[in-house]
Amino acid sequence: MTNESPACYRVMAQPDGLFHISATCTHETCHFAVFPTEKRDEVDRHMRQHTARTGHAVFARTIQDTAAVVPADRAEQERRAEANTLEYRHLGDAAEDARADPGGTE
DSSP: OOOGGGEEEEEEOOOOOEEEEEEEEEEEOOOOOOESSHHHHHHHHHHHHHHHOOOOOEEEEEEOOEEEEEEESHHHHHHHHHHHHHGGGGGGGGGHHHHOOOOSOO
């Protein structure tokens, strides 16, 4: 546990992370929904089809991505990345698993 200020960090989209999009019709008696998918075009197509069938034209969309919290200072971010690489070097191919779940508790 560190005592760093939250201002020492920034939140960014995980570069290789996936996003999911879903949609729900907002018409008061409608239960139409498009389940989360990585394919935005598919969600758009389902919404267009629903509007063509019902006239319902307003949807609530949810877009979920994967975020990473990194040091705000780029030099500190690079220093920590290098330290992390050195720390896990002895694990070889298992390093990715170790970084993803260092204590097995989360």
